[in-house]
Amino acid sequence: MTVLILTCEQDVTADMVVAQLHKRGVPLVRFDPGDLPGEGALSAEYVRGEFRGYLSMGGRVVSMDGLRSVWVRRPSEPAAHAPEPSAWLSAESGQALYGMLECTQVPWMNDPSAAAKARLKPWQLRLAHQSGFPVPATVITTYPRVARQFADQYRHVVVKVVSGKPPSEPPMALPTTLVPPDADFSDVAAAPTLLQRYIAKTADIRLTSVGNESFAARKVAEPGQVDGRYGDTGHTWRPVDVPGRVARAVAQYRKFSGLAYGAFDFAEDSEGTWWFLECNQGGQFGFVELETEQPIADAVAAWLSAPGE
Structure with missing residues (x-):
């Protein structure tokens, strides 16, 4: 039984786990969705109520029936490395790959829908509170007046991104930043802004x-x-x-x-x-x-x- 690792080529964290799997003698296939189609290939056939599928990468072939588990580590966007990438090709490749894998009954780390x-972020904070974690007071708003009221109420607040670092070349560094007392919140109207009480x-x-x-x-x-x-x-x-x-x-x-x-x-x-x-x-x-x-x-x-x- 084979472990399928979905990640990009340069992933040191995945390398560490691959080394441990080798020590355990566990077969694995490392597959980057960005290489599909191209270096990565797939085929799936619907037969009598089941999809029978195969993935190949670098000469390694794995059957969906032979999977032990799937680790979604840091995969590239499907078809990202295609000769002529497009949003349509990414959607087609992603639907085919993840749709085929969802037909298996193996455990995921982590299941794409759960991930x-x-x-x-709003769902995270609500779930964290329900789970029993202390969570700092937070507001996400496009109303400058609401942002100003929040800052006045908690005095020391930070601003942080809602979704994480945006895709860009070169990558942008977006640290969490303390908001100055005289901050002008008029730009909040341009995009949802997350403010949180500073701990x-x-x-x-x-x-x-x-x-x-x-x-x-x-x-x-x-x-x-x-x-x-x-x-x-x-x-x-x-x-x-x-x-x-x-x-x-x-x-x-x-x-x-x-x-x-x-x-x-x-x-x-x-x-x-x-x-x-x-x-x-x-x-x-x-x-x-x-x-x-x-x-x-x-x-x-x-x-x-x-x-x-």
């Missing part, structure tokens, strides 16, 4: 959830630091125990969201409370594993290789 919903944090927390396992790491924050993803503070990630309340909330979030994997980001305040910021359903973990030596890649490999054994 798509999990990317929606004066003592540390950043990254919790990587793999199935039923959780790996938490903590990095000390500098006074007044806003976005721990940018700038070198001189501190490193260190393993930290997961508080019982957080562990229960993670389990609830995973149950309600249908995610098998999630990278949770928290801001720890001076009282030790972990404030929920977001859950990235496809977040990287390589940088945490390299600094903490937590066996996250092995946990992912174990989850992917368990079905069908």
